[in-house]
Amino acid sequence: MTEYGRGQGSEPWHPQDPLYGDGGWEGQQAHVGRQPGYGGQPQHYPQQPQYGDWGQEQQPGYGHEQYPSYDGQGHPQYAGHPQQQYEYQQHGGWDATGTQGQVPYAADPGDPYGQQPVAYGGEQPDFYGTEDAYPPPVPPGRRRPEPEPEDVPEEEEQHPFFTGGGDDDDDDEEHELAGRRDRRGKGKKPAKGKKRRTGCACMVVVLVFGGGLGAVSYFGYKFYQNRFAPAPDYKGDGTNETVTVEIPKGAGGWDIGNRLKEAGVVKSAEAFVHAQNDIKGGNSIQAGAYLLKKEMSAASAVKMMLDPKSQNNVVVTPGERNAGVYEAIDRKLELAAGTTKKTAQQEYKQLGLPAWALNTQYASDIRDPLEGFFFPGTYPAAKGMKPDAILKQMVAQATSKYDAYGLSAKAQDLGLNNPFELVTVASLVQAEGKTHDDFRKMAEVVYNRLKPTNHETNQLLQFDSTYNYLKGTSNIHISEKEINSNRNPYNTYTHKGLPPGPIGNPGEDAIMAALNPTHDGWIYFVATDGQNNTEFAKTYAEFQQLKEKFNASSGN
CATH class of the missing domain: 3.30.1490.480 (Endolytic murein transglycosylase)
Structure with a gap:
């Protein structure tokens, strides 16, 4: 059977198909002859011209459509296209005005509704229940009696919250009952099975509301306590503990x-x-x-x-030497004299010193590797604490400060070899300067005397403070004979350049002055009053005048 048998693909033709009447093309034409709008009378139309082979091409929107010819009764005939004859029958033939009904075009493959008659405004007749139905309806004598509906007692409708409505088990039961109805072919919905009921739901409600009231009461009490009630407090000066x-x-x-x-x-x-x-x-x-x-x-x-x-604290003051800090820690911790100093000498490498402080070229001559690394401040020191714990806090504070000041980057800009020498300069500024205004001038004196071009002192610092550090004293009246006879590296009267290491713990002002000295040409200084009044000079002649002023004030 060709594709023109039904016009719906390759489905086989059946002799009892109601759409084909008596089975075949002639039966279909018989139905066409009884289309409404004609009164059963034949209609005559002029012969339509043909246009060669154009109608046979696969043109978009046209398929294989051709203009129809007409038989003796006025019905249109389509050469080789039973599908068009079928569409003519389905769409009602010709209307009462004698105009031709809409001829459908070939279905668009992309249109999902292209094969549906409704898409073209036409409706197909319903043959079911008529004599032409296929398969034929069952005679009344052979039909099976329908079973009587079961009597199911109706339940009193409950709220879903108390009947367990919405449970997954109920949903599965409902789907199963729906399937049974479909198989029985009955439209009546059977009654639902009995759902579980429980008093737990009521209890949950009670607990939720009860818990909410309790929470509100508790937080309300706390709010009152925080806002209005006095904070909990002891009375008196405490116990003896x-x-x-x-x-x-x-x-x-x-x-x-x-x-x-x-x-x-x-x-x-x-x-x-x-x-x-x-x-x-x-x-x-x-x-x-x-x-x-x-x-x-x-x-x-x-x-x-x-x-x-x-206050169980140890206070490190700017310029204070480590020897004084050790003694203060021993007193606060109630330890034997010298305990903290011994700890420092034995464990200084484990206390957190930076690498540039441990690898200095003067390591063998340094009297105390921790000198200059007890940053001025207040540190906890109570009985029961260990000395190394306190020393670590001091070293950590100094290391943090020196990193923040950028000593490593700025040392070379100032003509120094490493940041350790910069700490040494700051300790000299702290020891020799008396006031905040002196520090920057004192720093310039140090840098000018270290220069190779210094012919005034020949790179000798000649600071009394370095000799006093060596001796552990604070004496400003030192004879030239005593100073010139001592060849220790800390004696800057006999050794050029900086001492091996810092001579105290510089404060922040001294460090900032060492980083930012003046540039006025200062190279000499004298504490003319022997105490706090320091004066500066640029030449040796000016220095001699300041020295005479000092001798006059001190009675020399």
């Missing part, structure tokens, strides 16, 4: 209060903060270690921390 509390640098009131609470000193951080704000000077509490009592009132704790007697 003492405790040491370490306060780190930069700690605020809440941090201090929490540390005191953890140590058992105060009852709450809130009480301490309130007392700190109420007491004059309370916000000036510094970092350090404090010896306090347990269970003190917040006000008593604040007052005690402001008392220097309670």
Whole structure:
């Protein structure tokens, strides 16, 4: 059978198909002859011209369509195209006005509705239930009686929350019942199975509301306590039990209060903060270690921390030598004299010194490798602590500061070999300068005397401070005979250049002056009053005048 048999692909033709009447092309034409709008009368139309082979080409939108010819009764005939004859039948033939109905074009492969009759506005007749139906309807005597519907008791409708509505099991049951209805062919929906009921849902509701009320009550109480009730606090000056509390640098009131609470000193951080704000000077509490009592009132704790007697700290002052720092640590830790110094000599490589401080060319001549690395400040030092722990804090602070100042990058710009020499210069400035205004001039004196072109002192610094460091003294009246007879590398009267290492711990002002000296040509200086008044000179003649002024003030 060719594709023109049905006009719907390659489906086989059936002799009882209602669309083909008596089976075949003639039967189809018989149906066409009874189209509405004609009154059963034949219609005559003039012969339409043909246009050669153009109608046979596969043109877009036209397929194999041709103009029709007409039979003796006026029905259009399509040569070799039963599909067009079928479409003529399906679309009602000709209308009452004698005009030709719409002839459909070939379906667009991209149109999903191209094969649907509705897409062209036509409707196909429903043959089911008629004599032409295929397969024929079953006679009434042979039809099976429909089963009676089962009586299912109706349930009282419940809210889905209490019946377990929405459960997955119920959904699966519903799908199964729907499948059974389809198989029975009945439209009546069977009653749902009995759902689980439980009192747990009610209990959950009660617990949720009860818990919410409890939470509101609790947070409301806490809000009241924080806003209106006084903070928990002890009374009195505390017990006889003492405790040491370490306060780190930069700690605020809440941090201090929490540390005191953890140590058992105060009852709450809130009480301490309130007392700190109420007491004059309370916000000036510094970092350090404090010896306090347990269970003190917040006000008593604040007052005690402001008392220097309670502060278990070691204070390093600008220019202070390491020898004095060691002694202070021994006293605070209640250790035997010399304990901290011995620890420093044995463990200095493990205390955090930078590499450029350990690898200096003067290492064999340095009296104390840690000199210059106890940065001025306040450090906790309470009984029970170990010396090395305190020394590590000091070295760490100095290393951090020196890195921040950029000593490594700036040392060469100043004509020095390494940052260790820059720390040494700063220690000299700190030791010889008396005031802040002296520091930059003193730094220029050092740099000018170190220059190879210095013919005034021939690269000799000639500082009394270096000789005093060597002797462990602070004497400004030193005879020339004594100085010139000592050949130690720290004696800058007999050795050119810098001493092997720093002679003290420089402060921030001295370090900044060493990094930014004046450029006025200063090369001499004299403390003319023997104390704080330092005067500077650019020539040897000016220096002699300053020396005479000093002798006159000192009675020499």
